Amino acid sequence: MLWGGRFKEMLDKKALNFSSSLKYDINLLHEDIEGSIAHAQMLSSINILTKGEAQKIISGLKQISEEWENKSWQADPDKFEDVHSAVESRLYELIGETAGKLHTGRSRNDQVALDLTLWVKKRCSLIINLIIEFQKTLLEKSSLHLNTLIPGYTHLQRAQPISLAFHLLAYVEMLERDKTRFEFLKNNLSQSPLGSGALAGSTLPLDRNLTAEKLGFDSPTGNSLDSVSNRDFILDFLHSCSVGMMHLSRLSEEIIIWSTSEWNFIKLSDSYTTGSSLMPQKKNPDMAELIRGKTGRVYGNYISFSSTMKSLPLSYNRDLQEDKEPLFDSSFTYEDSLEIMNRMISTAEFNIERFTKELQGDFSLSTDLADWLVNKGIPFREAHKIVGNVVAKLESDGKNFNTANLEDLRSVSEIFDESSLKCLDMQSSLEKKITLGSPNPQHVKDRIDFWTKKLF
Numbered sequence: 001m002l003w004g005g006r007f008k009e010m011l012d013k014k015a016l017n018f019s020s021s022l023k024y025d026i027n028l029l030h031e032d033i034e035g036s037i038a039h040a041q042m043l044s045s046i047n048i049l050t051k052g053e054a055q056k057i058i059s060g061l062k063q064i065s066e067e068w069e070n071k072s073w074q075a076d077p078d079k080f081e082d083v084h085s086a087v088e089s090r091l092y093e094l095i096g097e098t099a100g101k102l103h104t105g106r107s108r109n110d111q112v113a114l115d116l117t118l119w120v121k122k123r124c125s126l127i128i129n130l131i132i133e134f135q136k137t138l139l140e141k142s143s144l145h146l147n148t149l150i151p152g153y154t155h156l157q158r159a160q161p162i163s164l165a166f167h168l169l170a171y172v173e174m175l176e177r178d179k180t181r182f183e184f185l186k187n188n189l190s191q192s193p194l195g196s197g198a199l200a201g202s203t204l205p206l207d208r209n210l211t212a213e214k215l216g217f218d219s220p221t222g223n224s225l226d227s228v229s230n231r232d233f234i235l236d237f238l239h240s241c242s243v244g245m246m247h248l249s250r251l252s253e254e255i256i257i258w259s260t261s262e263w264n265f266i267k268l269s270d271s272y273t274t275g276s277s278l279m280p281q282k283k284n285p286d287m288a289e290l291i292r293g294k295t296g297r298v299y300g301n302y303i304s305f306s307s308t309m310k311s312l313p314l315s316y317n318r319d320l321q322e323d324k325e326p327l328f329d330s331s332f333t334y335e336d337s338l339e340i341m342n343r344m345i346s347t348a349e350f351n352i353e354r355f356t357k358e359l360q361g362d363f364s365l366s367t368d369l370a371d372w373l374v375n376k377g378i379p380f381r382e383a384h385k386i387v388g389n390v391v392a393k394l395e396s397d398g399k400n401f402n403t404a405n406l407e408d409l410r411s412v413s414e415i416f417d418e419s420s421l422k423c424l425d426m427q428s429s430l431e432k433k434i435t436l437g438s439p440n441p442q443h444v445k446d447r448i449d450f451w452t453k454k455l456f
């Protein structure tokens with residue numbers, strides 16, 4: 001127990017259980033030890049610890065880290081409030097009374113703020129790498145499908161033909177924005193809260209610049225009161241995970257639709273699908289469904305912790321301990337989802353023939369035909385109406401753009417000539433798109449080159 005002095009009775013067992021965060025904050029063990037080592041080195045630099053004492057503390061801390069890694073020591077949640085108390089108690093067991101000097105000038109309030117900052121920073125780097133890996137997979141797939149025509153949708157209604165590469169690259173753009181959010185957050189975590197004490201600093205000459213530097217920060221934080229109760233970066237992290245999950249969830253939704261027998265655009269590998277216990281023919285896209293489902297929980301984590309924060313007076317309040325479950329849950333869920341989605345896409349097969357067959361003769365080139373009329377000087381609204389009439393006529397004649405001839409078009413408007421039929425050719429439709437950012441294979445290729453240069 002870290003605070004027994006004025007207490008006559010032990011904390012009730014149920015109360016300890018209720019208040020302990022050890023089950024979750026054990027995830028902070030490495031950061032806790034990293035922070036304690038820097039603190040011990042600093043205490044020695046200002047002669048509060050002798051060199052020998054600092055050495056003893058530091059090697060004890062390193063040993064705890066190893067013991068935890070190789071599972072020879074485990075922190076008991078029935079005994080300790082949190083990871084900080086568990087580590088300190090183990091240090092006592094290992095090095096005796098000297099352990100009691102480590103907490104000089106430090107509170108668990110600045111300690112936990114530091115641990116969380118270090119943890120979030122590391123997790124941002126890890127997530128950034130996972131995002132890059134997934135972007136690379138999407139790029140590799142895209143480069144195979146520059147000319148693979150697929151239907152593009154709005155309102156989930158057939159809209160205009162696009163290429164599979166163009167579709168996949170839309171996700172590369174989304175992922176880039178996700179990555180930027182984590183980069184921004186990581187770069188913003190440049191100040192160390194260590195040395196803020198419980199809320200009002202210390203009477204001891206703690207060298208905050210030294211600990212900040214040792215821990216890889218640019219400087220110490222500027223206001224101790226704010227430092228011990230700031231959890232904005234956790235909310236930023238939770239928000240970034242939510243947006244990232246939302247993108248993966250949208251892709252999941254498409255995978256689920258595309259893998260139905262009705263659409264049959266994609267075949268997922270057996271390794272990332274599951275069967276039904278009753279219906280032997282079933283192959284279910286459970287991983288995609290779970291990513292979509294877990295997105296709800298990740299959103300909930302932001303709502304849950306922002307609600308915890310909203311009425312907290314300065315400075316530290318124990319409510320803040322409720323940051324742990326949402327933080328770890330969102331991080332682990334998003335990281336796993338990124339990895340699973342990456343593997344699912346890299347092992348999936350696209351049913352190219354089916355795309356092409358599906359597009360044959362549909363009306364998705366109607367806008368191209370209207371643009372042809374615009375080039376003949378017809379106002380777009382008028383052109384829209386004419387093409388609408390063409391579609392209606394063909395539909396009532398049981399025809400489509402594949403089987404239509406010039407007479408069919410001219411029966412609606414005399415302006416159509418031989419060259420207008422060229423608009424109805426699906427295969428060349430992508431090249432006819434000339435705007436930047438369009439599915440024109442040259443533009444898509446340029447974009448792939450751009451991303452390849454950036455990511456590989």
Ligand code: ARG
Binds near residue numbers: 112318
């Ligand atoms: N487990 C606590 C938390 O995560 C550590 C800080 C405890 N501070 C205190 N004054 N009780 O917030």
